[in-house]
Amino acid sequence: MTQIAPAIELKGISKSFGPVQANKDISLSIQPGTIHGIVGENGAGKSTLMSILYGFYKADAGEVFINGTLTPIPDSQAAIRAGIGMVHQHFKLVENFTVVENVILGAEDGAMLQPSIAKARKLLTELATEYGLDVNPDAIVEDLSVGHQQRVEILKQLYRQADILILDEPTGVLTPAEADQLFRILGRLKDEGKTIVLITHKLREIMDVTDTVSVMRRGEMTATVKTSETSPAGLAELMVGRKVLLEVNKQPVTPGPVVLEVSDLKVVDHAGVERLKGVSFSIRAGEILGIAGVAGNGQSELLEVLGGMRAATSGRVTLHGDPIDLTGQSSDGQSRRARGIAHVPEDRQAEGLIMPYEAWENVAFGYHHDPKYQINAILMNNAAIKADCADKMARYDVRPPNPRLPARNFSGGNQQKIVVAREMDRNPDLLLVGQPTRGVDIGAIEFIHEQIIALRDAGKAVLLVSVELDEILGLSDRVAVMFDGHIMGERLPDETDEKELGLLMAGMSETKGAA
Amino acid sequence: MGKMPKWADIILIPLISVLLALIVSGLVVLYIGENPLEAMAIMVRGAVGSAYGWGYTLYYATNFIFTGLAVAVAFHAKLFNIGGEGQAALGGLGVAIVCLTIPWPHWSIALIAATGGAAIFGALWALIPAWLQARRDSHIVITTIMFNYIASALLVYLLVNVFRVPGSMAPETARFAEQMHLPSAFDIVPWLGFRASTPLNIAFLLALVACVGVWVLIWRTRLGYEIRAYGHSQTAAVYAGINPVRIVMITMLISGGLSGLMAINAVMGEAERLVIDNVQGAGFVGIAVALMGRSHPVGVFLAALLFGALYQGGAELEFEMPAVSREMIVVIQALVILFTGALDNLVRMPMESLFLSLRRRPEAAAAGPVPKRTDAGE
Numbered sequence: 089m090t091q092i093a094p095a096i097e098l099k100g101i102s103k104s105f106g107p108v109q110a111n112k113d114i115s116l117s118i119q120p121g122t123i124h125g126i127v128g129e130n131g132a133g134k135s136t137l138m139s140i141l142y143g144f145y146k147a148d149a150g151e152v153f154i155n156g157t158l159t160p161i162p163d164s165q166a167a168i169r170a171g172i173g174m175v176h177q178h179f180k181l182v183e184n185f186t187v188v189e190n191v192i193l194g195a196e197d198g199a200m201l202q203p204s205i206a207k208a209r210k211l212l213t214e215l216a217t218e219y220g221l222d223v224n225p226d227a228i229v230e231d232l233s234v235g236h237q238q239r240v241e242i243l244k245q246l247y248r249q250a251d252i253l254i255l256d257e258p259t260g261v262l263t264p265a266e267a268d269q270l271f272r273i274l275g276r277l278k279d280e281g282k283t284i285v286l287i288t289h290k291l292r293e294i295m296d297v298t299d300t301v302s303v304m305r306r307g308e309m310t311a312t313v314k315t316s317e318t319s320p321a322g323l324a325e326l327m328v329g330r331k332v333l334l335e336v337n338k339q340p341v342t343p344g345p346v347v348l349e350v351s352d353l354k355v356v357d358h359a360g361v362e363r364l365k366g367v368s369f370s371i372r373a374g375e376i377l378g379i380a381g382v383a384g385n386g387q388s389e390l391l392e393v394l395g396g397m398r399a400a401t402s403g404r405v406t407l408h409g410d411p412i413d414l415t416g417q418s419s420d421g422q423s424r425r426a427r428g429i430a431h432v433p434e435d436r437q438a439e440g441l442i443m444p445y446e447a448w449e450n451v452a453f454g455y456h457h458d459p460k461y462q463i464n465a466i467l468m469n470n471a472a473i474k475a476d477c478a479d480k481m482a483r484y485d486v487r488p489p490n491p492r493l494p495a496r497n498f499s500g501g502n503q504q505k506i507v508v509a510r511e512m513d514r515n516p517d518l519l520l521v522g523q524p525t526r527g528v529d530i531g532a533i534e535f536i537h538e539q540i541i542a543l544r545d546a547g548k549a550v551l552l553v554s555v556e557l558d559e560i561l562g563l564s565d566r567v568a569v570m571f572d573g574h575i576m577g578e579r580l581p582d583e584t585d586e587k588e589l590g591l592l593m594a595g596m597s598e599t600k601g602a603a
Numbered sequence: 604m605g606k607m608p609k610w611a612d613i614i615l616i617p618l619i620s621v622l623l624a625l626i627v628s629g630l631v632v633l634y635i636g637e638n639p640l641e642a643m644a645i646m647v648r649g650a651v652g653s654a655y656g657w658g659y660t661l662y663y664a665t666n667f668i669f670t671g672l673a674v675a676v677a678f679h680a681k682l683f684n685i686g687g688e689g690q691a692a693l694g695g696l697g698v699a700i701v702c703l704t705i706p707w708p709h710w711s712i713a714l715i716a717a718t719g720g721a722a723i724f725g726a727l728w729a730l731i732p733a734w735l736q737a738r739r740d741s742h743i744v745i746t747t748i749m750f751n752y753i754a755s756a757l758l759v760y761l762l763v764n765v766f767r768v769p770g771s772m773a774p775e776t777a778r779f780a781e782q783m784h785l786p787s788a789f790d791i792v793p794w795l796g797f798r799a800s801t802p803l804n805i806a807f808l809l810a811l812v813a814c815v816g817v818w819v820l821i822w823r824t825r826l827g828y829e830i831r832a833y834g835h836s837q838t839a840a841v842y843a844g845i846n847p848v849r850i851v852m853i854t855m856l857i858s859g860g861l862s863g864l865m866a867i868n869a870v871m872g873e874a875e876r877l878v879i880d881n882v883q884g885a886g887f888v889g890i891a892v893a894l895m896g897r898s899h900p901v902g903v904f905l906a907a908l909l910f911g912a913l914y915q916g917g918a919e920l921e922f923e924m925p926a927v928s929r930e931m932i933v934v935i936q937a938l939v940i941l942f943t944g945a946l947d948n949l950v951r952m953p954m955e956s957l958f959l960s961l962r963r964r965p966e967a968a969a970a971g972p973v974p975k976r977t978d979a980g981e
Contacts, residue, residue: 421844
């Protein structure tokens with residue numbers, strides 16, 4: 089250990105929300121000029137800890153030292169003064185402002201804007217050459233790619249002279265290539281002596297870029313190790329507290345007849361933007377088709393159309409050879425379910441569940457016309473639904489197995505298990521799955537993957553949409569990549585790699601435009 | 604697990620809010636040079652101190668139950684129906700048409716027919732705002748408010764030009780026939796001390812039935828399940844195949860119908876004819892009642908009782924304490940609405956943190972290692 093004071097030193101930080109102890113007596117010391125990773129399952133307390141460091145929350149107990157001096161951080165202004173900058177998972181940019189306007193926002197020098205803008209523009213040019221953070225200062229933020237928007241966030245922090253940068257799940261919205269660029273930038277920042285804290289759940293990123301890594305579990309800091317002295321499997325075990333299977337185990341299956349056939353599907357959204365530009369593919373029985381792609385390239389719209397949530401502009405979709413209605417006039421989520429299409433939506437909190445509804449009410453959601461849930465044409469049989477819920481909770485290992493608990497009180501993984509139980513237990517012919525493991529802890533990921541594989545092994549067709557390439561490659565029998573409303577190409581998972589898929593995800597392909 | 608026990612949410616917080624409102628009201632009374640405790644005593648005695656007072660308190664409460672339930676049902680679909688005033692006025696029109704056009708032989712048949720008339724007219728008055736919301740995205744708050752004015756103007760026109768008794772100066776309909784007179788509290792339970800003039804009538808029982816009906820609708824029927832789901836998350840409702848247009852239309856029809864039913868109490872039961880301004884602000888009080896009752900029929904019932912007592916007690920206070928004018932009564936009622944409705948969080952947030960800190964201690968002590976069962980057997 090060197091004699092330099094640590095850039096960040098936390099001593100005995102505790103924080104609880106009501107009965108939930110989010111942080112328990114956490115101590116951590118991060119050396120300046122290093123990249124420090126923090127990993128942990130959802131709800132392990134990573135975000136709470138960083139929010140305390142950035143002044144969003146006030147710790148119940150504990151002290152924060154910045155560069156060796158005790159620094160109370162009552163609010164984010166104090167954090168900024170202490171040289172701490174945070175890049176949030178969801179960017180906090182004014183979309184219709186230019187880059188330079190966003191950079192000075194909240195840090196203007198006086199009542200007049202012009203001097204600040206001039207100063208910021210000069211600094212941006214310097215930063216661009218120094219760190220490879222190229223962004224046109226006069227571009228409107230909403231016109232920038234997600235990767236460039238993230239750079240603006242980093243530039244904002246550097247403009248405020250941050251020496252410590254906290255990045256919360258920075259690669260969730262990036263293509264693999266953009267992520268690589270980001271890591272190169274982080275490396276240069278580190279070389280200039282900045283300290284970087286990286287919060288992520290992707291173990292591979294931790295292994296690639298960090299110097300040291302801390303693991304959090306249930307509000308406690310369970311370990312801090314040198315990255316070079318650990319392995320992904322070792323980290324996963326520390327996170328979950330038991331050995332986990334990172335690889336998906338699946339047997340080869342001979343696909344049966346075509347279940348879903350989609351041809352030349354087009355969707356124009358409310359704003360008149362074409363989201364699907366003629367998508368065609370098919371899925372056979374006993375087959376998982378994985379759709380890879382950066383979020384926002386039409387995958388959501390595809391799921392919504394197939395799930396009956398959105399009308400298509402044109403195209404043809406058949407299930408077992410029979411067309412399904414795409415106009416939204418004579419069909420909706422109800423008739424899709426009646427035809428054996430189950431849908432685990434991308435956003436379980438906004439779509440798949442009614443958060444204030446109790447678990448049993450959510451178990452009937454979408455299937456609330458099922459005769460076995462009714463007493464008569466008007467009244468629902470709440471007792472029957474509760475019994476069904478208890479049964480499903482036991483079989484799908486939902487914890488706690490309490491049908492009377494509102495959905496919002498379950499962890500992300502258990503919420504997802506409720507959705508999965510509801511949709512998969514109907515034994516559908518076609519399962520639509522969007523981001524099945526987003527914000528789900530590792531233990532639950534394992535379980536959900538097993539369920540998807542089991543459904544495929546039972547001879548059902550599965551359409552899997554995910555932004556996690558590992559998940560796509562691990563589960564799919566075939567992989568299609570979407571970019572800008574097109575399918576850029578199809579690959580077999582064994583015959584491709586992340587690099588090739590990454591290029592397709594960025595829209596670069598010899599088969600460009602082909603559908 | 605909520606932040607607070609349910610009883611605190613439903614009973615304690617409204618009680619504290621009302622208490623705060625009364626304290627501020629007391630300060631106002633003190634300011635105009637009267638004794639607040641004495642004023643309070645007059646109000647309480649006037650509202651619930653005699654069968655006479657109870658008759659009026661429950662009569663007002665009946666109105667507020669109907670309009671409160673109307674707001675509550677719509678609110679479960681996150682629709683803010685501000686149009687109770689107009690829908691109730693139209694309900695009155697429905698009652699008048701039913702009672703004046705057909706000479707019903709007995710009040711019971713007339714009651715059934717008039718209930719239908721009131722509900723249908725009230726519902727139809729909510730139909731256009733509902734359609735505009737469902738199809739055109741016109742905000743229901745704005746359209747229902749505007750429809751209140753249209754209803755008011757329409758009734759004035761009809762009462763002056765169409766329904767006025769020839770030769771009469773008063774803009775009101777003829778009196779409904781004697782055999783349609785709804786049994787009043789004096790007719791049903793005279794031994795409780797009600798006088799012949801009491802406005803409390805059998806519509807109170809209809810209001811109780813409506814409370815039970817709304818409870819069944821919201822928490823026991825598939826429609827109620829869909830209404831609540833739509834109210835919590837429209838995206839999720841679409842995911843589940845719940846048709847948003849259908850939910851908005853049906854919910855608003857039910858809400859408007861409930862508002863319209865108020866006319867059974869006020870028009871058929873009390874006035875026995877349709878007069879100008881038969882609603883007298885009950886549509887707006889219904890909003891406060893639903894807010895205070897947290898859109899639950901039991902809460903609505905209790906809140907309606909409170910507001911009924913405030914109305915009746917206020918009238919007595921005005922009568923017995925001349926320094927307290929009509930406007931002062933309105934101020935007191937407004938303070939209760941302000942504290943229970945708009946300033947709900949003023950009491951709620953401190954109470955929540957209080958309960959949290961109360962809860963943390965015993966649980967922290969009990970949070971030993973939890974015995975873990977791995978076998979998921981029954």
